[in-house]
Amino acid sequence: MSDSTPIEKGLACPKIDTYSIVSNLKGCEGVFEASALEVEGKIHAFITPDTVDIQRIERHLESSLDQSLVLPASYHRLPQMPYTNKGAIDEEELVLWLKRSVTENTSTEHLLRPAQIHVREIGSSASSISSVPLSPESPAWKDQYLESQLPEKRLSKPLRNLRYICMIIYRRIFAVIFIANMVPYIYLLLKGTDCPTLATACSINMLISIVIRQENVVNALFYMALLVPRSWPLWIRKNTSKVYHLGGLHSGCGVSATFWFAFLVAEASLDAVKNSTIRPGEKIISTATLAVSYAIMVLLTVMLSFAYPSIRRKMHDQFEQVHRFAGWTVLILFWTLTILLVSDYSGPSIPFAKVLIHTPAFWCLVIITVSIASPWAQLRKVKVTPEKLSNHALRLHFSHRNNPVPGSFVRLSDNPLMEWHSFATIAVPERNGFSVVVSKAGDWTGKYIASPPTEMWIRGVPTRGVMNVAHCFNRVVIVGTGSGIGPCLPVLLSAARNNIQVRVLWSTPKPRETFGDEVVDGVLSADPNAVIWDTRVDGKPDIVKLVWGLVQESQAEAVVIISNPALTKKVVYGMESRGVAAYGAIWDS
Incomplete structure (x- = not known):
């Protein structure tokens, strides 16, 4: 034959x-x-x-x-x-x-x-179509992509902005969760209820909000998403790859829990002046219960205020500290409140312990406490071997754990109670341990690049992130800017072993001088025709046009980008509004 x-x-x-x-x-x-x-x-x-x-x-x-x-x-x-x-x-x-x-x-x-890439000039008629040859060997091919016009976006501007900006999966999940809570909320507001019922509703939302962020749960969700075979239709894989948007459950349930607790405080305030039917001479709600309720309400309001996107961006360190310390305080106070409510609503004839173990909020708090404590139970100080790449980048090598899953990250700190930073793990095939690339992006990173550490605190287990979804596709364009190549590198190094065909676009100043030969050669080993754009030599390119050209050339099923928030949103929108699946961090945690 x-x-x-x-x-x-x-x-x-x-x-x-x-x-x-x-x-x-x-x-x-x-x-x-x-x-x-x-x-x-x-x-x-x-x-x-x-x-x-x-x-x-x-x-x-x-x-x-x-x-x-x-x-x-x-x-x-x-x-x-x-x-x-x-x-x-x-x-x-x-x-x-x-x-x-x-x-x-x-x-x-x-x-x-x-074959040719057919592109239509924006705002032109259907007849004004030009063609860009697909020839990566040609020295001018990048220029041809940049000089070409992108095809028209799908849908009208209001509809596509609604679909791809206002109502991304994250916000749709948030909306569904919030509406699902508000239906019984309004019903009970009109019908009437009691504080134990409201405490149960609040604790269930708190449970979901916290557990969905637990590292092992996150890893399990990503693992299940990657179980979908790559031979399945693209539309299925495109949707399962949105697994990282499940943070919408965290924020949706967190906001809903605050609303339920506000209802509980109002109900407790009314019950504090009503006589109890099971404890003669006393009020339904004790003064201690009411005081604890108001304290929790204040803390939840502060946490919610700091979590508002614009405030969080401007005061990120304060947001983390408020979330951590106020969250722990709320947990302790909620345990106190649950015990006080059981005491207030149980009669002298029923054993306290029996009522407590039949209280839903009690078991919710048990799971919440275990979920919050488990990463801290794995807190440890580990040895680090630093490798200074340049005055702008540092590579830290760890040996305490072997080969984390490509597309995962670890949390590092020099002051565990105050400040944590997430870095992508770089696991080199057939080599023990892993490394992370630290690029100068502020005082904390600048301090360690100037004076490399030999020990760091590490918490929990490596957790899968957005780059992990590249494994859902047969052909993918991976985009990184600056130190964003760090999260991309482990996926690139394992691409051939995982039968993933990759094209790479990396835009950064002085790549070899800044990040070293090993990082650059690692990129080129995965994609010999990788576009490594030196912004010091060629200036900043039109990333969207270059990505579109690579997608058409490689017939990629998806694009995954690791960059700053503005460029990530621009590329994801630019691709999705033209029918190409695109994934990037949404900065929701």
Whole structure:
């Protein structure tokens, strides 16, 4: 059987399913892109690149597809797929080529002309389409991308701003959680209720808000998202990869808990002047219970105020300290409140312990306490081997743990009670331990770059972050700016082992001088044609145009970016509004 001619097969089975064929073709090792068309009762498969092993692909389909399905009558290897101006595979072009090759009796040596990126000028008519050749070997290819016009964004401006900015998954989860709480909230406000019921509602929301941030829970959620096979349809993987937006549960339940507690304080204030029916001569709510309730309400209000995005950005260190110390105080006070409420609402004839263990808030507090305490139970001071890369960057090597999952981060501190900083773990295959890259971004990082540490405090376990979602895709464009290459590097180093095809865009000043040869060579080992843009030499590029060019060139399924908030939001919006899945940090924790 020759690779250069179509492989003819008999069509013995009646069921035609090109969708299943394409999904299985995309799951074959070495296949970049695939399409399957039914033409005159036969299925024809088209595969890129033109170096794939047709016999191996044929055997893969025969063993993996249901026996009731029709197999392709022919397989055609192409250097690149043709695309429409909307970024979809141009099936009409494939059919025309197929008919032309049959008429001219040609083999697959007569391949489609090299595919092109079709781009439409913004605000222009449909006729003003230009083409940019896909030739990364050409020294001017980056300039061609930058000079080209991006295609029009999907949807009208109000709709796309609503969809891709105002109502991202995080905010949609927040809205669902908050509305789900407000329905029973309004019902009980109108119907009437008691403080134990309100304490239960508040404690359930607090439980969800805290547990969803617990490191082991976060890792489990990412793990489940990555269980989705890469052969499954892209729309499923695009949505499961939004797992890092589940912080919407944290904020939604946190805000809802505060609202429920405000209701509890109001109810307790009313009950504090009403006579108890089970304890003659006393009020329903004791003075101690009321005082603790008001103290918790003050602390929750302060925490919520500091968590407001604009205040949090300006006062991040204070936000963390308030969240930590006020949160611990609220936990202690809530335990006190629960015990006081059980005492206030239980009669002398019922044992206190029996009432307590039948109180939902009690068990919620048990789980909350364990969740908060568990990372601190793993607090330890570890040895660090520093490697000064430059006056702007430092690499710290750790040996206490081997090879964290690519796309995870650790928290480091020199003062555990006051300040913590998160850094991406860089695990080098077949090498013990891991490292982190510290880039100068403020007083704390500047201090350690100037005087490298030999010991650091570390808390909890390495936790998966947004870069981990790159493993959900077969082909991905990874974008980093400055020290953002740190979180990208472990995914890049493990890409070949995990059968992920990557293209890299790294924009940074003086890459080798700042980050060293090992980091730069690591990037190039994953993508020999990586775009490493020296901003000191070429200035700042139009990242969105470069990313779009790389997406079209590599036929990537997704983009993952690690950068500053402004650029991350710009690239994610620029890609998603044009139909490309894009992922970046949302700074919600």
